[in-house]
Structures are given as structure tokens and as C-alpha cells.
Amino acid sequence: MTSRQIKQSGWGDKWPAPAKLNLMLRIVGQRPDGYHLLQTVFQFVDLCDWLIFHPVGDCSISLKQPIPGVAEVTDLTVRAAMLLKAETGCAQGVCIEVEKNLPMGGGLGGGSSDAATVLVVLNQLWGLQLPIEKLMALGLTLGADVPIFVYGYAAWAEGVGEKLEKIEPLEQWVVIIKPDCHVETREIFLANDLTRDSKSITIAEFTAGQHQNDCVDVVSRRYQAVENALLALSEFSESRLTGTGACVFAQFASREAAVNAYEVLKKSWQVYLAKGINKSPLLSKLEIGNT
Numbered sequence: 001m002t003s004r005q006i007k008q009s010g011w012g013d014k015w016p017a018p019a020k021l022n023l024m025l026r027i028v029g030q031r032p033d034g035y036h037l038l039q040t041v042f043q044f045v046d047l048c049d050w051l052i053f054h055p056v057g058d059c060s061i062s063l064k065q066p067i068p069g070v071a072e073v074t075d076l077t078v079r080a081a082m083l084l085k086a087e088t089g090c091a092q093g094v095c096i097e098v099e100k101n102l103p104m105g106g107g108l109g110g111g112s113s114d115a116a117t118v119l120v121v122l123n124q125l126w127g128l129q130l131p132i133e134k135l136m137a138l139g140l141t142l143g144a145d146v147p148i149f150v151y152g153y154a155a156w157a158e159g160v161g162e163k164l165e166k167i168e169p170l171e172q173w174v175v176i177i178k179p180d181c182h183v184e185t186r187e188i189f190l191a192n193d194l195t196r197d198s199k200s201i202t203i204a205e206f207t208a209g210q211h212q213n214d215c216v217d218v219v220s221r222r223y224q225a226v227e228n229a230l231l232a233l234s235e236f237s238e239s240r241l242t243g244t245g246a247c248v249f250a251q252f253a254s255r256e257a258a259v260n261a262y263e264v265l266k267k268s269w270q271v272y273l274a275k276g277i278n279k280s281p282l283l284s285k286l287e288i289g290n291t
């Protein structure tokens with residue numbers, strides 16, 4: 001696979017950083033360093049943060065406006081840009097503007113997606129020509145969810161989420177509830193009552209309807225709002241947790257059914273109506289190389 005080419009220069013453009021859902025998530029083991037071995041299915045949804053890259057006259061990396069509650073040096077977009085510089089010795093700089101739409105700590109992967117968009121777009125704007133595999137490996141050092149957003153296709157994932165196999169789940173309508181709580185991924189993976197020895201399944205078993213998320217019981221026990229949201233959504237369709245939460249979602253075969261659920265639920269919940277997509281909108285804005 002070669003690096004992907006951008007149609008125009010891309011400076012000043014709005015670049016999408018889409019959300020993802022985990023359509024199922026099984027914990028099948030644990031590495032010696034404590035990280036958990038997963039089987040999961042990633043699919044994107046058409047809800048996005050948007051990033052704009054502004055040229056600067058020096059080698060500085062900055063944010064146009066830091067996200068409230070996230071220090072600039074720890075922001076995943078800044079860390080991604082710094083990582084690219086450290087890896088390549090690039091002497092260019094950038095000012096990154098983030099239009100933040102995705103809820104943080106929601107299991108929608110917003111921070112990871114922002115970081116991936118920085119890696120993919122700056123790789124081109126700075127003329128670095130790193131291959132996608134290298135960008136995915138760099139992304140993995142920022143977070144287990146970053147590689148899927150660099151990869152850009154819905155995938156069956158194993159390892160800690162970095163071994164990816166492209167698959168094509170149905171692109172259904174989705175209703176997502178963001179319960180009024182913030183779930184730290186780390187807290188859930190440290191829980192004593194977390195199932196860590198699920199049996200591995202096949203893609204065919206997932207396709208046949210095996211949608212279990214091994215984190216759901218641990219998260220619901222600790223966060224009443226998540227349990228309530230799962231219950232509220234289950235009135236309309238099978239309700240599931242994405243990642244380690246806090247967001248829960250349900251898929252619908254028709255837009256009408258999804259809108260019906262959305263209209264009812266929005267009276268009591270922070271709720272999103274979205275569409276599942278198997279190709280990241282970030283990729284759709286790029287010309288594809290030899291993929």
C-alpha cells in the first residue's frame with residue numbers, strides 16, 4: 001500500500017474525524033503488560049469532528065482553541081503532530097483548529113479519530129510520504145483505537161484493536177444515546193468483575209447475530225445512567241454499548257424507524273441520529289493509492 005494522495009493542497013480545508021461504533025466486543029485474553037486482547041467490529045458513523053490545518057511560518061505546533069478540560073500538550077491532535085515531527089525530523093509547523101462535535105469519553109472514539117486525521121492529513125500537507133502501515137503503527141502508540149481511523153474501513157479487529165480485517169456490516173441507521181456520565185476506558189479494564197476469558201468467535205457468528213459486548217455488565221453496574229439508557233433504547237431495538245461506553249446504540253433497518261425512536265428518546269436523553277458507514281469520510285476526501 002502506498003501513501004494516499006490528497007486531491008488539492010488541503011491547507012484550510014475542513015477534514016472529517018468520524019465517530020466509530022463497536023458493533024460487538026469480546027475480551028479474549030490479556031497481554032503481560034495488562035492490555036486486553038479483543039475481538040471487536042468497528043464501523044464508522046456519519047457524525048464527525050472537523051479539523052482545519054492552518055499553515056504557520058515556523059516549526060510550532062499549536063491549537064487554535066484548546067478543548068475545555070484538555071491541556072494543549074496532552075491533546076491527542078497535538079501529540080499526533082509532535083509524533084510525526086519526532087519520527088521524521090520534519091521542521092514544519094501547524095496550527096490545528098478542531099470543531100468538536102463528538103462527546104468525550106463516550107466510546108465513540110472522537111479523540112482517537114482526531115489524532116488519526118492529524119496523522120493522515122499532516123503526512124500529506126508536510127510531504128512526509130509515510131506509508132499507511134507506518135501511520136497506523138505510530139497511531140497505536142497514542143491509543144488502541146487510532147489505527148482503525150487511519151485504516152479507514154469498517155473492520156473485524158483483534159489484538160488490542162490493531163489487527164484489522166476489512167468487513168462490510170450492513171450500513172444501517174443508528175440511534176445513539178449519550179448518558180450523562182463519563183466512563184474512563186482504563187477504569188473498566190481494571191475492574192475485578194470484568195469478563196476476560198470469552199471464547200473467540202468467527203466473523204460468521206458475528207454476522208449471524210452474536211453482538212455481545214463484554215464490558216456491558218461492568219459499566220451498567222457502575223453507571224446507572226448507562227443501564228437506564230440501554231433499557232430506554234431496548235423499547236425500540238436491540239440496545240448495545242459501544243466500546244467501554246458511555247454511549248449506547250441501536251440499529252434500524254429504515255430511516256423512519258430510527259427517526260421514530262429518536263423523536264421519542266430526545267425528550268429525555270442526549271441523543272444522536274446517524275448512519276453506519278463502512279468507508280471513513282476521511283478516506284472519501286482522499287484519493288486512494290494502491291488499496
Ligand SMILES: C[C@@](CO)(OP(=O)(O)O)[C@H](O)COP(=O)(O)OP(=O)(O)OC[C@H]1O[C@@H](n2ccc(N)nc2=O)[C@H](O)[C@@H]1O
Pocket residue numbers: 022034035036037038040106107108109112142143144145146159160161185186189242243244245
Ligand atoms: C476498548 C475500546 C474499544 O474501542 O474502548 P473505547 O475507548 O472505544 O471505549 C478501545 O480499544 C480502547 O482504546 P483507547 O480508548 O484508544 O484506549 P487506550 O488509550 O489505548 O487505553 C486506555 C486504557 O485502557 C486499558 N486498555 C485499553 C485497550 C485494551 N485493549 N486493553 C486495555 O487494558 C489500558 O489500561 C489503557 O491504559
Ligand SMILES: Nc1ncnc2c1ncn2[C@@H]1O[C@H](COP(=O)(O)OP(=O)(O)O)[C@@H](O)[C@H]1O
Pocket residue numbers: 067070074075076077103104105106107108109110111112113114115183185243245246
Ligand atoms: N482531541 C481530543 N478529543 C477528545 N478527547 C481528547 C482529545 N485529546 C485528548 N483527549 C482525552 O481523551 C479522552 C478520551 O476521549 P475520546 O476518544 O473522545 O473517548 P472514547 O475513547 O471513550 O471514545 C478524553 O476524555 C480526553 O481527556
